Amino acid sequence: MNSFWNKNFDLFTARFPALQKQLSEISDISREKEPESPYWQVLQSKSGGLTVKEKGIFLHSAYAPQKEAENTVRNAKKENTDCAVFFSMGLGYAPLEWAKKYPEDTIILVEPELSRFFAALKFTDFFPLFQHKKLILLLNAAPKDVITLTEHSAKLSRTAILENKAQTRHAEDYFSALHALFERNIQKEKINSATLERFSKLWLRNSCKNLNFLEKLDGINVYKDACPKGLPFLLISAGPGLTEILPHLKELKERCITVAVDTALRACLKVQIEPDFIVLTDPQYYAYRHIAGLKSQTSVLITESAVCPPVFRFKCRKTVLCSSLFPLGQYFEKKLGEKGTLGTGGSVSTTAWDFCRLAGAEEIFCTGLDLAYPKKQGHIRGSFFEEAAHAKSTRLDSAEKKLSSALFAANPEKALDYEKKEVVTDSKMKMFAWWFESQTQKYPEISCFSLSRSSLAVPGFKTADVHSLLNRPKSQKLRKAFFEAEQKNAKTQDIQNLLSQNYNSALSELKEGLENLFILSKNAISICENLLSDKPPQSEKIQTALKQLEQIDLRLRNSQFTQIVSLVFPTESQLDRVFSSCSLPQEPQKQVFARSKAVYQELAKSITQYQKYLPPLP
Template sequence: MSSISNKESAGNREILYKNLFYNAELFTCRFPELSAALGLDSEIGIKQFAERIPESYYLEEAKLKETDKKIFTARINGKYLHSKYNPISEAEKNISLDFFEDKKAKSSCVFCGLGLGYAQELYAKKYPKSSLIIIEPDLFVFFLFLQSRPLDDFFMHENLILLLGLYPKDVLDFFESKSFFDTPIFKIQSLIDVSSSWFSEFEALKKRRNEKTNLNKNTLKKFGKLWLKNFLKNIKQTEGLFGINKIENIFASCPALIIAAGPGLDDTINLVKENEDKFIIIAADTAVRACHRHGLKPDFILLMDAQYWNYLHLSDLDISDSILITESSVYPAVFRLKTRAKFLCTSMFPLAQYIEKLIGEKGKLVTGGSVATACWDFARILGCSEIIFAGLDLAFPDFQTHFKGSRFEEDVNAFSNRFFPSETASHLSLYSASPQLKEGYEGKVLSDKRMQMYAWWFESKIAEFPDIKTYNLLPRGLKIPNMPALSMEEFLLKAKASPLSKKIKIEKMSALFNLSSYKKEGSFSSPNLSSALKELSTDLEKTMKLAREGMDICLNLLDSLKTGKPLEDSIIKKVWKT
């Protein structure tokens, strides 16, 4: 055990050894499952763990001696994590910073890095009712922490959360599930430097999630009323439609080909048409026009946007041979389109989600803000083992914004004049989002933050589902990690190896059509919908009542503070109840 035996005197070795086993027992009592997972719940496990610790990880006695106890500091790869003279005094200075004068920081705090936990332990003593969340990616650091001193007060802290040895994504998922994103984060640079690459990735992912959250909030703020209006208008149209959860894994082990509307689609659409029987063809609503121009009828079309303009992508096209996947808050005319069948996914509109939980959920599509991301998740739900993208650029290759003949291009040409030519509209579309040069599959390409967020979504989802292989066919745009480029030769080999044929596809698609034609008795019926709306009304009335009571309490408190009059007993009782 190098961290115990090689760097200290015999007396100190004995102290560290004693601390280790004592604290391991405290840790096991407080976090039995975590302790068992780390192997710290037994003497054998502790010794095996200690043998793995690098020699560059060890404890040293602090230079400022105390008569009644030993104080240690940690040294990792030649660098001290704490003061080598007096780490406790250093921790006291940290805890006395203005950061901890904030009310939020007093009630809960996330510490990035543990080290020997001097600052964290002082925080726990100073704020015994607070939530103390500690992130420590390096398990060897935690082992040194257990050796440093008796940790009774630390492990007795009421609201202690230890996030040890996790991936950055797992920590962020935990934060999201517990609503910790608004919790103040305290950083000590020397502790972060031990796992600098880990914390760099953590910060990058956190920033992306914050951007996504802000985007979702802004989207709800912008389209909330439109979603509500569309949802209420669509109720009768959507009552009898099945959800995508009814067709889960229906194309298990089959390859899917997703058609996006990027400029690169011009280079791949003919190749896709020649091999359409070998893949499940899923098209974004924005790309259907290009498909039809080349005689390609997608098996599935996804339309997820509530705006009228997205309906126009399909309004003048014959999509009667395709199955439409949509949600209950889209533009009402979408449900009047003649299609082979229609299936619903869970709405992105929170109120619609609430009602769907009461009357039967449809199946959630995890979208990253783009219909192309929804297409990927839909292919996953179908059970497709391989997913190939065509036209997924997420960039402006050769300064193009869309494929040739897109709805955008047609509208621009239709409304252009000598004072506002089509070139001006294209320029505004290209540069309004402040594009930057980023790494592409074939060198540098222009891309903006929104498209980079989509790329991150693909990167994270592909990593989450490693069994599903995802490729980008003849890509010209932004390089997406985990999504390798696919050449024409490789694509043809995959088409040849596909288990699908025209006959098999017809049989499976016919089964879906028959399913959609069958209305399951009692499923999503008017009585259920009616009762759900009544329940919603009751819940809203309760919320209104509580809000009024809260306002009355606040007004009485303010009045009492202004006039100096004591609060009435009835108001005091209400305050205690809340």
């Protein structure tokens, strides 16, 4: 029965020599020593193949395990699937079937217990799997590493997750955590795709209008690691918990560097406190509304080049940029120097936290970071959200009704606060909490504290009483030392002149590159149209057209400007809608060219949008 072992072990060693060497250091499995599998009862199925039982439960069909694997793979494989992730595998029938049927797909095997993976090598011929050119083994890997490597291999929307509960019972907690991570990241990917569809044109317009600020303004890198030892940061978010801290904000500012999100600024100014930093990175107009009509002349505004243009007219001491999230800004930063990258967890509070980290904070105290609805409130009293609800309220549609509708529209869920008491939250806020949790694991040297015990509990965060912070000595000297980093990193006039020259050169190069892309796309459209006009197209003409399009595609892929245009190029779902609206010809060969023509037309439209909004050359 175990004659497969030597062959499979040799195949594994030849395919994954580094992994085999690494595993040999933490296990006693070798070619000469087969792994034990006392947890399995290996039996012969009704169809003649092997099946296996564990604790009385079959991991595969008792009748036809290979047939079961064929059905599993057939049901999991969709038209756009190009990656399969297997949560454990029993004797390996399903991944072997996938390898045989779909040699171009990526296959990822996840198994936290090494002995179970190697036990399967005793009973099944793994030759088709180890010969599969896109096989990834994640043995004894942390769940967060599994999700990271999977996302690097394929889009989650194009990934099939195959999990057989009988096969994962031996590590139920591990696979439950992994399942939750996949669900969360799949949801995040869907949100990102929907956001791109909805706002890409807005991001393009804003980025083009604000382009010259990339040349003029400093980046947040001027504060990188500037925090002296012993100086804490206070992150000010706009949750209801901020109410308790506002009376102490003046004294806290004397002991901390204060970083407020845009939604919290109004509340800070009402108690006559201007934060040291204000963070606003959301490109939407409503984000600008949080600071519209306000001024904070001793504050530094941290923003992004794609924000609503009036943001740059906000009256403050200084405006600095973080690195752009969008390809146009990234292109110019390569020419002018990076501003400083901040993490994006979907909330301005996550961006603000990451600025504290970049600045070198060893302690980050958080207020208003409730990530929940304590007392059924989503934001602090007097915030823009609440004021807007009051401004639009009527007798039949009151502010209370609007605010409660917002709560229930968020699909509320129950969770626990720092005192293990029940609190109402939602899936979106849980995603933010997971981001903060992941950062505490990534940066264990940073101590994070919540000043509110009624906030959603974030693993890795501790709680702190505001008075323990107020009892610390004032930090005027440390604060002064921190802000001296601005002067140390200030640009000279010569550097500014060089940046202006580089900006003009980059803009000229961009315009020329986009024009070349436009010409290529028009040429490709013409090739497709000529082929489609033939009735029927000759085989020789088809081959010539395909070669011409292949050459154009190669030039498009190799152009640095294609990535820039991708911002407003249709997403997969948008392209599907474009194809469905086309009247495709009946002939299969012509359908290929009709679809290609539609893609090149969308590319030409995307380029035209850039050409429309880019500023003129000086």
